[in-house]
Amino acid sequence: xxxxxxxxxxxxxxxxxxxxxxxxxxxxxxxxxxxxxxxxxxxxxxxxxxxxxxxxxxxxxxxxxxxxxxxxxxxxxxxxxxxxxxxxxxxxxxxxxxxxxxxxxxxxxxx
Amino acid sequence: xxxxxxxxxxxxxxxxxxxxxxxxxxxxxxxxxxxxxxxxxxxxxxxxxxxxxxxxxxxxxxxxxxxxxxxxxxxxxxxxxxxxxxxxxxxxxxxxxxxxxxxxxxxxxxxx
Numbered sequence: 001x002x003x004x005x006x007x008x009x010x011x012x013x014x015x016x017x018x019x020x021x022x023x024x025x026x027x028x029x030x031x032x033x034x035x036x037x038x039x040x041x042x043x044x045x046x047x048x049x050x051x052x053x054x055x056x057x058x059x060x061x062x063x064x065x066x067x068x069x070x071x072x073x074x075x076x077x078x079x080x081x082x083x084x085x086x087x088x089x090x091x092x093x094x095x096x097x098x099x100x101x102x103x104x105x106x107x108x109x110x111x
Numbered sequence: 112x113x114x115x116x117x118x119x120x121x122x123x124x125x126x127x128x129x130x131x132x133x134x135x136x137x138x139x140x141x142x143x144x145x146x147x148x149x150x151x152x153x154x155x156x157x158x159x160x161x162x163x164x165x166x167x168x169x170x171x172x173x174x175x176x177x178x179x180x181x182x183x184x185x186x187x188x189x190x191x192x193x194x195x196x197x198x199x200x201x202x203x204x205x206x207x208x209x210x211x212x213x214x215x216x217x218x219x220x221x222x223x
Contacts, residue, residue, distance in 0.1 A: 034211055043202055043214035044154070087154070098167060099144065099204070099212055101154040 003027060006088050006102035014110055017078045021105045023088030024070045033064055035073050036087040038104065044087055047073075078109045113137045117203050117215035124222055129191040132218045134203030135184055143186045144204040144212060145171075145178055154202070160186065193222045 006023045013019045025033075033050035048055065050062040050071050061074040075082055088102035116135040124130055136143050144159040158168035158178040168178060175194070180186045190197055200219050206212040 032211075043216050045214070046211050049211065098156065098159055100156070101146075103153040 002103070003100050004088055004090055004102035006086075006105045008103055008105060010106040010108050012108045012110060013078055015078055015080060017109075018074065018076045019078055019107060020072055020074045021086055021088075021107075022070055022072050023102050023105075024068075025088075025090045025100075026069070027090070027092060028066075028069060029092055030069075030090040032091040033062075033071050034089040034091075034099075035060075035062055035071075036089055036101075038085045038087055040084075044101075047086070075107075078107075080109050080111065083107055083109045115203055115205050115213055115215035117201075117218050119218055120216060121219045122221070124193055124220070126194055126222055127192040128222075129189065130193045130197075130220060130222075132188045132201050132203075132220070134186040134188075134205075134215055136186065136203070136205030137207075137213060138184075140205035140207045140213075141183075142206040142208075142212070143180060144202075144206075145186070145188050146202040146204065147199045148202060148217075149199045157188070157201075190220075193220075195222045198222050 004025050035047040036044040037047045038044040048057050050064045054063040059076045063072045085104040085106045087104045118133045142161050145157040146154050148154045157171040160180050163180040177189045198221050200217045202217045204212040204214045
């Protein structure tokens with residue numbers, strides 16, 4: 001079983017739709033959680049951190065459920081420019097903050 | 112803007128040749144990661160360093176891959192001899208203590 005698992009998609013949604021991705025992690029000692037975004041043939045870039053209380057950044061909302069060991073990303077009012085692969089990332093503090101990536105979920109927003 | 116710099120951006124080489132990829136982490140970042148990305152496997156951690164010391168290189172094939180940090184401004188990843196299955200995009204990332212990681216633009220390696 002992979003340490004961090006995501007539905008690979010693709011999720012095909014129309015502009016303006018709301019879309020949600022989930023990610024599950026296997027190590028209960030995971031400390032920090034992030035969502036990264038990767039565009040085709042580009043490097044991953046940090047989208048947002050995920051805090052225990054949940055956090056919002058514009059159209060993006062991230063939530064963490066430690067009991068069930070999953071994190072989620074909600075995108076409201078999808079834009080064409082949101083089309084990308086979204087990578088779930090967890091770290092273990094006692095592993096030197098090593099980033100462990102999920103396989104990514106591909107989102108395609110259509111006009 | 113501070114950024115992680117990787118060279119070369121693209122490399123095509125023949126099987127059996129040595130390949131060296133270089134990474135300049137962001138100044139002040141003490142943790143450096145090497146990742147490999149393929150369509151089949153996604154992003155895989157090869158090795159990472161903290162304060163120039165290797166912390167984990169269990170993801171790296173030891174017989175042909177080696178990673179070093181000769182100084183705080185340079186990390187290298189070598190493959191010798193290279194094989195076609197090594198074809199992938201190799202990313203370097205760096206992080207300051209307790210913060211998130213920033214990636215370089217990657218080296219796209221093709222071994223023919």
